[in-house]
Amino acid sequence: MWMKVIGFSALALVGTAGAGFSYLYYRGPATAPPLDIVIEPTPERLKRGEYIFTTVADCEGCHSERDFSRFNGPVIAGRRGVGTPLPLTEIPGKLWSANITPDKETGLGNWTDGEKVRAIREGVSKDGRALFPLMPYQNFRYMSDEDVYSLVAYLNTLPPVKNAVPKPEIEFPVSMLYKGVPRPAGSVASVNRADKLQYGQYLVTMAGCAECHTPFEKGAPVAGMEFAGGHVFEIHGGPKVLSANITSDKATGIGAWDLTRFQERLAAYRDYDRNGSPRVGPEKFTLMPWLNFSRLSGEDVEAIWEYIRRRPAITNMVNTHPGAPADISRR
Ligand code: HEC
Ligand code: HEC
Incomplete structure (x- = not known):
């Protein structure tokens, strides 16, 4: 199984920041506490969240098992959001996308809504670990509060699927450098659609x-x-x-x-x-x-x-x- 992918541009940036090297070695990523919120799943939010997940941000493309024997790799029935390997030659090591279904053991079932928002916009997992920046959190940090709430409301409705996905095995020194990529995103206003x-x-x-x-x-x-x-x-x-x-x-x-x-x-x-x-x-x-x-x-x-x-x-x-x-x- 393979995947769509976007770049991990920050690697070069942190790569040149040699001074931060030992700092990153000993410390975790820059992180803020997750928001203390419970997102209300209104019908509008569920609709908007599904649209962001399946269409605009194509979360589904990276996080689902897909059938690449067919044109453009349609998602395999029942495998939406379960996590899968991303075997692209540009990745220095082995990388899997995560199981983001609400399964309690292998997915996000035990995460708070605030932790999900933080992972999506800031690139920090529940346990404080930095996510590999192929996960486009450097872009998603500009996702408006309302859009990310809609997305999380929708994620919570995915059928839970048990599927244990390994953690990344990224080669040194990139393995250490990408700890410097996450940044707190704060609150993000909605854009004016008329513009x-x-x-x-x-x-x-x-x-x-x-x-x-x-x-x-x-x-x-x-x-x-x-x-x-x-x-x-x-x-x-x-x-x-x-x-x-x-x-x-x-x-x-x-x-x-x-x-x-x-x-x-x-x-x-x-x-x-x-x-x-x-x-x-x-x-x-x-x-x-x-x-x-x-x-x-x-x-x-x-x-x-x-x-x-x-x-x-x-x-x-x-x-x-x-x-x-x-x-x-x-x-
Ligand atoms: C995951 C990587 C990926 C993303 C994300 C992506 N593209 Fe593409 N795009 C490609 C690749 C690869 C091709 C060339 C292969 C093909 O045509 O299928 C392509 C082809 C195209 C083409 C066809 C160009 C032609 O000459 O016919 C257009 C137009 C296009 N992309 C626009 C966009 C726009 C607009 C976005 C964002 C809304 C976007 N792409 C996002 C990978 C991507
Ligand atoms: C280009 C591929 C790609 C896209 C698009 C993508 N992700 Fe990810 N995502 C990943 C990878 C790879 C990881 C695992 C990174 C790691 O473990 O370090 C990940 C991790 C996550 C995590 C953390 C899970 C955990 O257990 O720590 C969440 C939550 C998540 N993604 C949600 C989303 C959502 C929601 C979207 C759409 C808005 C999305 N992702 C789009 C590749 C992607």
């Missing part, structure tokens, strides 16, 4: 578009290449895919697209999502959350477009499916 650009930036942050669409070297994004594509996702001993250039460059990015084309592209696999995804060979392997994003609301796709279309043009020709027949390599 499409700001709302679009919020959605793009929750969705991790930048981390996937920026090339990485040694666990860090390459400066000046934001959204220019070419991030390599390779499964150990398995298939490989590169992200596309989604900057406004006309020749190698999506600068020649209009809103309609963007809407159609994001909705291209809606039929697969609704009626079942077909069996495909490894040459069609992709980690772009096509099935999930086909469920984005019209309002949200427009806001994402408002933000994406303003990304500065960067010329970078990417062959997204190297080795595959030319017809599926691009569009």
